[in-house]
Amino acid sequence: MNTELDKVYDPESFRKEGHILIDILADHLDRMQNLNETENTVLNFVKPADELTFWNNFNGTSPEDIFNTILERSIHLHHPHFMGHQVSAPAPLSALASLQGALLNNGMAVYEMGAAATALESYVINLFKGYFGYDSNADGILTSGGTIANLTALLCARSNTTQNDIWQEGTNEQYAFMVSEEAHYCIDRAVRIMGWGNNGIIKIPVDNNFRMKTDLLQSYLDDAKKKGIKVLGVVGSAPTTSTGIYDDLKAIGHFCEEHKLWFHIDAAHGGPAAFSSKYKYLMDGSELADSITVDAHKMMMTPALTTMLFFKNASASYRTFAQKADYLWNADDTEWYNYGKRTMECTKLMMSTRIYVLAQAYGVKIFKDYLDTCYDLAKEFARLIQDYPSFELAVEPDSNIVCFRWKEGPEESLNGENEKIRQHLLEDGKFYIVKTSLKGRIFLRTSLMNAKTTIDDLKKLLDEIMSIVKLFSI
Numbered sequence: 001m002n003t004e005l006d007k008v009y010d011p012e013s014f015r016k017e018g019h020i021l022i023d024i025l026a027d028h029l030d031r032m033q034n035l036n037e038t039e040n041t042v043l044n045f046v047k048p049a050d051e052l053t054f055w056n057n058f059n060g061t062s063p064e065d066i067f068n069t070i071l072e073r074s075i076h077l078h079h080p081h082f083m084g085h086q087v088s089a090p091a092p093l094s095a096l097a098s099l100q101g102a103l104l105n106n107g108m109a110v111y112e113m114g115a116a117a118t119a120l121e122s123y124v125i126n127l128f129k130g131y132f133g134y135d136s137n138a139d140g141i142l143t144s145g146g147t148i149a150n151l152t153a154l155l156c157a158r159s160n161t162t163q164n165d166i167w168q169e170g171t172n173e174q175y176a177f178m179v180s181e182e183a184h185y186c187i188d189r190a191v192r193i194m195g196w197g198n199n200g201i202i203k204i205p206v207d208n209n210f211r212m213k214t215d216l217l218q219s220y221l222d223d224a225k226k227k228g229i230k231v232l233g234v235v236g237s238a239p240t241t242s243t244g245i246y247d248d249l250k251a252i253g254h255f256c257e258e259h260k261l262w263f264h265i266d267a268a269h270g271g272p273a274a275f276s277s278k279y280k281y282l283m284d285g286s287e288l289a290d291s292i293t294v295d296a297h298k299m300m301m302t303p304a305l306t307t308m309l310f311f312k313n314a315s316a317s318y319r320t321f322a323q324k325a326d327y328l329w330n331a332d333d334t335e336w337y338n339y340g341k342r343t344m345e346c347t348k349l350m351m352s353t354r355i356y357v358l359a360q361a362y363g364v365k366i367f368k369d370y371l372d373t374c375y376d377l378a379k380e381f382a383r384l385i386q387d388y389p390s391f392e393l394a395v396e397p398d399s400n401i402v403c404f405r406w407k408e409g410p411e412e413s414l415n416g417e418n419e420k421i422r423q424h425l426l427e428d429g430k431f432y433i434v435k436t437s438l439k440g441r442i443f444l445r446t447s448l449m450n451a452k453t454t455i456d457d458l459k460k461l462l463d464e465i466m467s468i469v470k471l472f473s474i
């Protein structure tokens, strides 16, 4: 008997180490919710080469030492001053479902390789599809991230809207999608992966509020036709990543209906607004969409990656990785339980359980409460910024993404000032925010992802920036 391997799989060691890890993480959560001023950092910024050197020299071997060291050297999303990128501070219960999924490791590509998680995938999709105005014809899949979900949706659109059997025969036609110039870069990538090049993405300008100018769709479509480009559809952003502003989904939907175009909504961030009576107006028009991407690891408190991709017509989704000429999809139309046929992945994570456990334990209402909390806080933050004469808001927020900038001094120096502020905050570690460039102007950008962040934390952020700028001028 190989005793080393016996040790690897020893249940009692797992129990012991598991308790150690859970204790470390529970203590961490407790610390994040009861911070004292001296150990108040979201991250301890270390240059990449130094971090690599640290790990090259690290020789801890006990799980406790390893887990603790990784924790200390990671950014803390549960810290109320984490306001940077759009990744959730996961609900601990959902993280436990991830751990269970990691140990059971059901591969999911065919039904028997994940019976419970497969049935729950269908359950979870059905639980939410109605909020988008979808009926019993709708269906969906879970997949690893908004990037892959968007690519999958565009492939599905291609299979369902073109006459040619591109899947089997390839094509020399120039196809394209229309999308706002503020859309997430993964749409651009998806189009290029499909081989459509520069002409495959037609970027529609945005208005002063960073919303797609939907009144321009017609002229851009006419222009494309003149150039021999076949536009297959339009992608609406709900919301865009940089400013968090929702496109007018109704207007895009009606335009697509009129021209028989595929309408995809990239609601990776803000799809869950549909669950909230207060904010569901932002998703008005979702019922017109052929497909919708929603990341649960952004605004539904699950660990990454957990993404839902909804289709208005279930049958369309079976054509994603095949074409009409392919006899296979037809026969398998009802095989909803073999998800591998409709997803990019073969082996896939047990994602459904991370959403399901929250819905069962706390009720679906918990997702609405979370969204309302974050979106309400952004509105409050926008009002607070207006009380500070040294700051300006980029745009009144639709969502929990708020962009603002320091505005004291000549315009030509402001990009540099705001870059310096953000760099100082990063290296200092008391707050984590990011930056974005909007129409050539650098803005500080916050995503209020943490339900424990309060307006008081945001006031502290603005005060911190005020004192940083004072430091610069000494």
Ligand SMILES: *Cc1c(COP(=O)(O)O)cnc(C)c1O
Pocket (backbone or CB within 6 Å): 086, 144, 145, 146, 147, 148, 184, 186, 237, 238, 239, 240, 241, 266, 267, 268, 269, 295, 305, 307
């Ligand atoms: C985050 C985001 C994506 C990318 O999703 P991942 O899950 O990070 O792959 C795409 N589109 C929008 C609008 C997003 O906010």
